[in-house]
Amino acid sequence: MTLSKDQYIYPAVITKNDEQLIVSFPDLEGCSTSASTIEEGFINAKETLAMHLYELEEKQEMIPEPSDVTSIKVDENQFVTLIETWMPPYRKKMENQAVKKTLTIPKWLDDAAKDADLNYSRILQDALKDELNMDENDRSFSVQEKLNKQLKKVKKSIRDLSKIRVHVNMADDEDTVDHEGTVSNSVKKEIENVKKELHDVADRVKNSDDYQRLNSKINHLLDKLNKK
Known part of the structure; x- marks a missing residue:
């Protein structure tokens, strides 16, 4: 088991079925995806691996060490490959994703804001960054x-x-x-x-x-x- 890092490489098992490919990671329980082509399978595998590892990081859970590829046994319709993912851009993407928040304000204030065509989301973001002394480039x-x-x-x-x-x-x-x-x-x-x-x-x-x-x-x- 290891702490979080920027680059991960894990062995993945690709299973060929009649209609699609199934990609799974033996070291990461519940981490799997599907695709219709090999190319799509590698793209989806990288995204799925990054998402799974990001969730483990957010929960502050220990991340398993990858297994030795040669130790993984597969069936005739399966093969093993290595999937690599680079976490910094994915973390940034997840941090910048929109999160829905519910707030309550007086009706008269809501009416005035609508008349002024104000952007609630931007104002809230600016206010929070100001309160936390943060900016766009330095979090x-x-x-x-x-x-x-x-x-x-x-x-x-x-x-x-x-x-x-x-x-x-x-x-x-x-x-x-x-x-x-x-x-x-x-x-x-x-x-x-x-x-x-x-x-x-x-x-x-x-x-x-x-x-x-x-x-x-x-x-x-x-x-x-x-x-x-």
């Missing part, structure tokens, strides 16, 4: 990667907020004095109002559920890293 989501991506989001938010404050402060320094050297009260008042609104927005961001959720995630991930 890994280690603790370190999660931490890095969360920190990037926080840093970006801080940079954006800093830019806004810089612009307001520059306006406060440059635009409040008119050409005669006197302070324009109206402009100064307007800038003060903008600064107040800015501080209010910053407070709301810090107190928002999204900010608290991200902050909690970062702390949780840091705890995991510290425990290693």
